[in-house]
Every structure is written in structure tokens, then in C-alpha cells.
Amino acid sequence: MKKLAIALYVAAVIVLMIWGFYQAMYVAPNDAMQGEIFRIIYYHVPSAAVAFVFFAVNLIGSIGYLAARRNHHDRAQTFDAWALAGAEVGVVFCTVTLLLGSMWGRRAWGIWWTWDARLTTTLVLWLIYVSYLLLRRFAAGPQMQTLAAVLGIFGALDVPIVYMSNRWWRTQHPAPVFGGAPGSGMAPSMLHPFLWNMLAWFAWGVMILYLRYAVERHRQKIAAREADAALHETSSI
Amino acid sequence: MDQAAIIDHEFVVAAYVITWVVQLSYLAWLGLKWRAQKREAERLNRNSR
Numbered sequence: 001m002k003k004l005a006i007a008l009y010v011a012a013v014i015v016l017m018i019w020g021f022y023q024a025m026y027v028a029p030n031d032a033m034q035g036e037i038f039r040i041i042y043y044h045v046p047s048a049a050v051a052f053v054f055f056a057v058n059l060i061g062s063i064g065y066l067a068a069r070r071n072h073h074d075r076a077q078t079f080d081a082w083a084l085a086g087a088e089v090g091v092v093f094c095t096v097t098l099l100l101g102s103m104w105g106r107r108a109w110g111i112w113w114t115w116d117a118r119l120t121t122t123l124v125l126w127l128i129y130v131s132y133l134l135l136r137r138f139a140a141g142p143q144m145q146t147l148a149a150v151l152g153i154f155g156a157l158d159v160p161i162v163y164m165s166n167r168w169w170r171t172q173h174p175a176p177v178f179g180g181a182p183g184s185g186m187a188p189s190m191l192h193p194f195l196w197n198m199l200a201w202f203a204w205g206v207m208i209l210y211l212r213y214a215v216e217r218h219r220q221k222i223a224a225r226e227a228d229a230a231l232h233e234t235s236s237i
Numbered sequence: 238m239d240q241a242a243i244i245d246h247e248f249v250v251a252a253y254v255i256t257w258v259v260q261l262s263y264l265a266w267l268g269l270k271w272r273a274q275k276r277e278a279e280r281l282n283r284n285s286r
Contacts, residue, residue: 036245092263100252
């Protein structure tokens, strides 16, 4: 039953991705000011939104781990696996956001990069979560998960700063399209393709997130079995 | 089609390709990691028998 549900979900994600691509490339009109380059928005903004949500997953996992680590070992490991999955998949989406933003900037502004508030805070966010992943990869010992959880909580503080950066500081990056000044928003002919792509990328992201979580839980169980086996060997000597 | 429109089109295609290369590379890496872990679990099962 579970396998069937997963297969159906994967099939739905593939259909959504194809539909989203079709909407972005063939249904949405060119922007009156920017022309075709505006179509990058259908991948750039959903990638940023998914990254933000997954960094929030990391925040919840990190807080949960710190709360449960002393008395509920298995629950703490579950929270930790969600935290790792959120950070890692969030970094993948944040990488796409930065790359696509840079390409869009090259055509729209004539430059690949500028130290604008939105770009800089997003780069800092990416660096924080890359350092989170490096900490998990290279630090050893029982304190690693605790340190990673604390870093994850601090990292999440940058998410609202990134979100608000082009509202607080008006620099190079355009003002918010949604929830910005009066008159901001999108024409329905662009909004529908945008929402389809938002849905498709969220569905894809959730699939990848769950897969990463499952891989980490599997790794934790193998590590626990190896530790048990080593303990038995030691006690038998 | 003028030159700027052609470059815009190439940038959009490149952006979409880069997105999929990043996403599918990560998915492939996860798949390899999963397969390595399954082998490790099988090895542990064999050793515990």
C-alpha cells in the first residue's frame, strides 16, 4: 500500500513538472519590459520559496532534537534526520536560486553579481547552511548533532532577513512581486503558470526531502547496529 | 527575431537546463548513497548470522 502511494506520488510529481514546464515555456506570455528572460521567474522564485520552507523544516527539526535528545533518543534521531534533510535539500534549492538569479541579473542588469541586500543575504544564508552540512560531515563525537542543531537555529534567523531585505533596503534587486507595494502582483496570464510551477516544485521538493530523510534514518539504524556489534565484540573479549 | 531576443531565449533554456542538472545530480547522488547503505546493511546481516 505504501509503495503504491509513493509510486502514485512520484507519477503525479512527474506530470506536474511536465505541465509546469509547458506552462512556463509555451503558455505564459513574454514580459512587456523584459521579454523572454522574465520566464526565469517560473523556476527562480519557486526554488527560493522551497528553500525557505525547507530551512524552516531544519529549524523545527533542530529545536525538536534539542528538546528530545536527553529523554527520547529515537524521537531525537527522527528530528535530527528531518533537520539534516531540510538543510541539505534547502541548499540544493538555494543553489538553484542563486545560479538562476545570477543569469537573470546578467541579462537584466548587465552584471552577474552585485552586493545588493537581497543577493548578499541569500548568499550568507547559503553559506550558513553549507557550513551546517560541513559541520555534520567533518565533526565527530556525540556533540556534533547538538552543535549542528544550534547552528541550524541561528541559520534560520537569516531567512526572514532575506525575505524582508528588498522591502527594507531598496537596492538592485526588484521590489517584491507578491505582497509588495500597492499595484504589485502579476497578470493572470502569468500568475497561473507561476502557481503551477510553484506547486510542481513544492511537490518535487517534498519528494526529495522525504527521500533524504529516509536515507538518513537508514544510516542512523546501520550506525546503531554497528555500534551494538562493536559493543558485543568488546564484551566477548 | 533580433539578437537580444535570441540571447534571452538561450539564457532561459540554459537556466532551465542548469536547474535540472543540479536537481537530477542531487537525486542521483541520493540514489547512490541509498544503494551503498543497502549493501552495508546486507553485509551486517551476513556478519551477524
